[in-house]
Amino acid sequence: MKLLSSLSLFLAAVTLIVHAEDKAQPTTKTPAVETKTSKVVKTDEEWRKELTPEQYRVTRTAGTERPFGEAYEKFNAEGEGTYYCVCCGAELFTSHEKFHSGCGWPSFYDSSKAKGVQERVDDSGGMHRIEVTCKRCDAHLGHVFEGEGFNTPTNRRFCINAAALKFVGAKDAKPELKELGQAKKDAAAIRKADEEKLK
Ligand SMILES: [Zn+2]
Numbered sequence: 001m002k003l004l005s006s007l008s009l010f011l012a013a014v015t016l017i018v019h020a021e022d023k024a025q026p027t028t029k030t031p032a033v034e035t036k037t038s039k040v041v042k043t044d045e046e047w048r049k050e051l052t053p054e055q056y057r058v059t060r061t062a063g064t065e066r067p068f069g070e071a072y073e074k075f076n077a078e079g080e081g082t083y084y085c086v087c088c089g090a091e092l093f094t095s096h097e098k099f100h101s102g103c104g105w106p107s108f109y110d111s112s113k114a115k116g117v118q119e120r121v122d123d124s125g126g127m128h129r130i131e132v133t134c135k136r137c138d139a140h141l142g143h144v145f146e147g148e149g150f151n152t153p154t155n156r157r158f159c160i161n162a163a164a165l166k167f168v169g170a171k172d173a174k175p176e177l178k179e180l181g182q183a184k185k186d187a188a189a190i191r192k193a194d195e196e197k198l199k
Contacts, residue, residue, distance in 0.1 A: 094112045142161050
């Protein structure tokens, strides 16, 4: 009898432990879902095909164009309109935020309301700067500087390479957003094939 009660006590303990472990386990595995479906991802080769060598160097390798160059002169002559990403067509700046800073590169005191511009810390070259990129395709656009004393509403200067911008006048049709790119499609196809295998 004594042995039997010890056994049931032991079994009860085991049951308790098993249940405790059950609770500790995650219920269901969440599948890896692509949330940023609108992000443009292309291979180096694809970008090279679509862009001029200067556009490619600036936007895809974080290059800087020569100040006071031809593209800058053109930028200064442009009137009312919108500036789009030369790589993917996302809206980045408008002529309303454009101002003359005299630095030799296109200057804006703010990005457009479309919020297509993202900022990130850039500690390259022994300098601490804020890099400005396109939110949709990660194209390098330039840098943003603060507190330089320019008489603008934000006291910020988005110092942007003209080669990264596509200007469209106020009366012209805006460019179409470019598609996601082969690299993105390949990644999606591989993921789908993997999911099929798991079924
Ligand atoms: Zn872009």
